[in-house]
Amino acid sequence: MSTPVLSLRDLVVEIPTRTGVLRPVNGVSFDIAAGEILGVVGESGAGKSMTGNAVIGLLDRPARIVSGEVRLLDQPIQSLRGEALRRLRGKRMGMIFQDPLTSLNPLLTIGDQLTETIREHLDVGQSEARERAIAALDEVGIPAARQRIGSYPHEFSGGMRQRVVIALALCAEPELVIADEPTTALDVSVQAQIIALLKRLCRDRGVAVMLVTHDMGVIAEAADRIAVMYAGGVVELGPVREVITRPFHPYTGGLMASTPGASKGMRRLRQIPGSMPRLDALPDGCPFHPRCERAEAACRENPGPSLAACDGRAACWFPLTEPKEAVS
Amino acid sequence: MLAYIIRRVAQSLLVLLVTGFVAFSMFSFVGDPIDNMLGQERTQADIDRLRGQLGLDQPFVVQYYRFLEQAVQGNFGLSYRQGRPVSDILMERLPATLELAFVSGFLALAGGIGLGIFTAIRKRGVSANAIMTVSLIGVSLPTFLIGIVLIYVFSVEMGLLPSFGRGEVVRIGGWTTGFLTESGLKALILPAITLGLYQMTLIMRLVRTEMLEVLRMDYIRFARARGIRERSVNFRHALKNTLVPVITITGLQLGSIIAFAIITETVFQWPGVGLLFINAIQFVDIPVMAAYLMMISVMFVGINLIVDLLYFAIDPRLRVDRTAAGGH
Numbered sequence: 203m204s205t206p207v208l209s210l211r212d213l214v215v216e217i218p219t220r221t222g223v224l225r226p227v228n229g230v231s232f233d234i235a236a237g238e239i240l241g242v243v244g245e246s247g248a249g250k251s252m253t254g255n256a257v258i259g260l261l262d263r264p265a266r267i268v269s270g271e272v273r274l275l276d277q278p279i280q281s282l283r284g285e286a287l288r289r290l291r292g293k294r295m296g297m298i299f300q301d302p303l304t305s306l307n308p309l310l311t312i313g314d315q316l317t318e319t320i321r322e323h324l325d326v327g328q329s330e331a332r333e334r335a336i337a338a339l340d341e342v343g344i345p346a347a348r349q350r351i352g353s354y355p356h357e358f359s360g361g362m363r364q365r366v367v368i369a370l371a372l373c374a375e376p377e378l379v380i381a382d383e384p385t386t387a388l389d390v391s392v393q394a395q396i397i398a399l400l401k402r403l404c405r406d407r408g409v410a411v412m413l414v415t416h417d418m419g420v421i422a423e424a425a426d427r428i429a430v431m432y433a434g435g436v437v438e439l440g441p442v443r444e445v446i447t448r449p450f451h452p453y454t455g456g457l458m459a460s461t462p463g464a465s466k467g468m469r470r471l472r473q474i475p476g477s478m479p480r481l482d483a484l485p486d487g488c489p490f491h492p493r494c495e496r497a498e499a500a501c502r503e504n505p506g507p508s509l510a511a512c513d514g515r516a517a518c519w520f521p522l523t524e525p526k527e528a529v530s
Numbered sequence: 531m532l533a534y535i536i537r538r539v540a541q542s543l544l545v546l547l548v549t550g551f552v553a554f555s556m557f558s559f560v561g562d563p564i565d566n567m568l569g570q571e572r573t574q575a576d577i578d579r580l581r582g583q584l585g586l587d588q589p590f591v592v593q594y595y596r597f598l599e600q601a602v603q604g605n606f607g608l609s610y611r612q613g614r615p616v617s618d619i620l621m622e623r624l625p626a627t628l629e630l631a632f633v634s635g636f637l638a639l640a641g642g643i644g645l646g647i648f649t650a651i652r653k654r655g656v657s658a659n660a661i662m663t664v665s666l667i668g669v670s671l672p673t674f675l676i677g678i679v680l681i682y683v684f685s686v687e688m689g690l691l692p693s694f695g696r697g698e699v700v701r702i703g704g705w706t707t708g709f710l711t712e713s714g715l716k717a718l719i720l721p722a723i724t725l726g727l728y729q730m731t732l733i734m735r736l737v738r739t740e741m742l743e744v745l746r747m748d749y750i751r752f753a754r755a756r757g758i759r760e761r762s763v764n765f766r767h768a769l770k771n772t773l774v775p776v777i778t779i780t781g782l783q784l785g786s787i788i789a790f791a792i793i794t795e796t797v798f799q800w801p802g803v804g805l806l807f808i809n810a811i812q813f814v815d816i817p818v819m820a821a822y823l824m825m826i827s828v829m830f831v832g833i834n835l836i837v838d839l840l841y842f843a844i845d846p847r848l849r850v851d852r853t854a855a856g857g858h
């Protein structure tokens with residue numbers, strides 16, 4: 203197998219506070235290959251955005267990476283700072299935020315914002331940058347791109363703006379894109395279009411995509427693999443079909459059960475009892491055990507096992523499905 | 531947009547009409563001008579004749595209309611005290627005030643915006659914090675005290691700069707300027723700092739607050755995520771957005787510089803219209819007071835109007851006529 207575009211190994215992000223050190227990301231590991239979409243799901247506060255921000259080096263103070271590795275192809279980037287990191291952003295990894303209404307600078311035309319980004323990373327002149335900007339808008343499906351390039355963000359609808367945001371994130375042709383809930387702020391009817399666009403761009407260009415979302419439907423539709431996060435850790439990781447139809451981790455099971463239509467032949471919607479513990483009050487043992495129907499003494503005494511313990515798929519002592527003996 | 535401009539101009543005219551009314555009423559409140567103009571030996575016939583000449587026998591509305599008609603032409607009658615046309619006296623004094631206001635306004639704007647940006651970008655820096663602390667003094671000390679302290683330090687103790695007057699001036703046509711002589715420039719320094727300091731600290735704190743606010747916006751984060759360099763993020767993306775709300779307040783501040791000049795001119799015996807006004811109050815020189823009032827309100831209203839129009843230049847969202855091109 204070729205080198206993954208993004209590779210996280212035991213990534214730990216800490217926030218020092220007056221009352222103690224919080225770990226919103228606590229030992230996260232996963233890979234994303236070129237042309238692959240990894241869906242990242244989990245309850246609010248699970249650490250999904252923190253993980254994405256850590257990768258692209260945009261953690262807000264005082265949060266910081268304290269250990270682990272972030273690799274972009276062959277290059278470890280977790281300790282890059284300042285100028286070196288800035289050069290990677292946009293050029294080799296792009297980011298798409300949740301709200302297209304606030305992601306674009308209201309006082310600059312979309313053409314200005316595109317050409318500025320292009321010229322920041324590629325050695326081209328103004329007119330060449332403009333042509334590329336038009337091509338980028340074309341590619342994300344902005345009609346009459348040549349005429350619209352001088353428009354301001356407020357002259358576009360929400361869906362169109364998110365297309366502009368995607369064009370901006372991709373205009374310097376990065377190998378990795380982190381999309382943090384790219385459809386949450388959009389109309390349902392527009393969501394599918396944006397997801398289809400992301401999928402097409404990912405396939406056409408061989409971009410690796412980390413797609414953070416709450417929407418299981420989006421995951422099922424777009425992602426190749428899925429990472430389920432809980433309290434700062436990845437509790438289950440695997441191909442989408444398998445995880446959805448045959449979840450190993452009880453949390454994943456609960457998540458599927460509480461999502462309408464995520465898995466066929468659903469009995470009825472169930473809520474996972476309780477809520478995710480706050481970071482400053484994590485229970486001993488497996489962080490999910492207080493909410494887990496299957497929890498036993500082992501779960502209270504030992505921290506959750508590594509994914510490897512369960513076919514490399516789930517971090518659970520007593521998975522819903524017994525792992526197969528032989529790995530296919 | 532045109533409708534908006536017309537409305538604003540109409541509002542401005544209304545404001546001027548009202549101040550004109552206040553100025554006009556001063557004449558009748560402060561007693562019968564006839565008493566002042568005719569000596570002790572006057573006959574009823576003299577009084578009636580003068581009333582007729584001055585139009586004081588006309589109905590109130592007609593008198594008011596006459597007053598406005600004259601005021602628009604810059605004619606406010608004779609000064610009670612000097613017996614010369616008020617407009618001549620004002621014109622002699624105006625250059626001193628305008629030059630002082632111009633220099634202080636420039637100091638306040640350049641210093642305020644510059645320091646505001648600096649303290650926002652380096653919000654944790656030692657020097658930024660020092661500036662913020664010092665600026666508190668600037669905001670809380672009354673103007674006359676600053677003037678007196680400056681005089682004490684630089685004139686009395688160090689003997690570097692003059693403590694009163696305008697120095698030597700050069701006459702160019704109807705204008706007298708202190709910019710062209712050494713003593714004129716030296717004489718400007720202390721009054722300009724005194725007058726501008728308060729405005730400068732105010733503008734600085736405002737710019738800092740706004741800029742910090744803007745730097746937290748999604749589009750700044752997105753610009754960083756695209757690898758836009760820090761200088762461009764601060765000065766292209768953030769500054770422009772900062773200036774939109776800052777403009778109004780700043781415009782008003784500059785207007786009030788001319789009004790505040792009264793105090794500074796008194797402290798430094800600066801021969802401008804402010805000092806003229808203070809002297810006029812002492813001698814109940816109504817025509818001078820009325821003319822000063824009108825002049826200040828014209829300036830205020832004018833500055834306000836310009837500020838509002840500047841909005842259109844800076845913020846494309848207000849240029850309504852373009853939204854017709856918006857697409858969905």
Ligand SMILES: Nc1ncnc2c1ncn2[C@@H]1O[C@H](COP(=O)(O)OP(=O)(O)OP(=O)(O)O)[C@@H](O)[C@H]1O
Pocket residue numbers: 217219224226244245246247248249250251252253263264481
């Ligand atoms: N400055 C901070 N101080 C303390 N805790 C913080 C701080 N910033 C973030 N956190 C915590 O870090 C955790 C991870 O947040 P993160 O934004 O990554 O969650 P998320 O999975 O993206 O959630 P959502 O689905 O709501 O976007 C949250 O529990 C949050 O409360």
Ligand SMILES: [Mg+2]
Pocket residue numbers: 250251252382
């Ligand atoms: Mg998030």
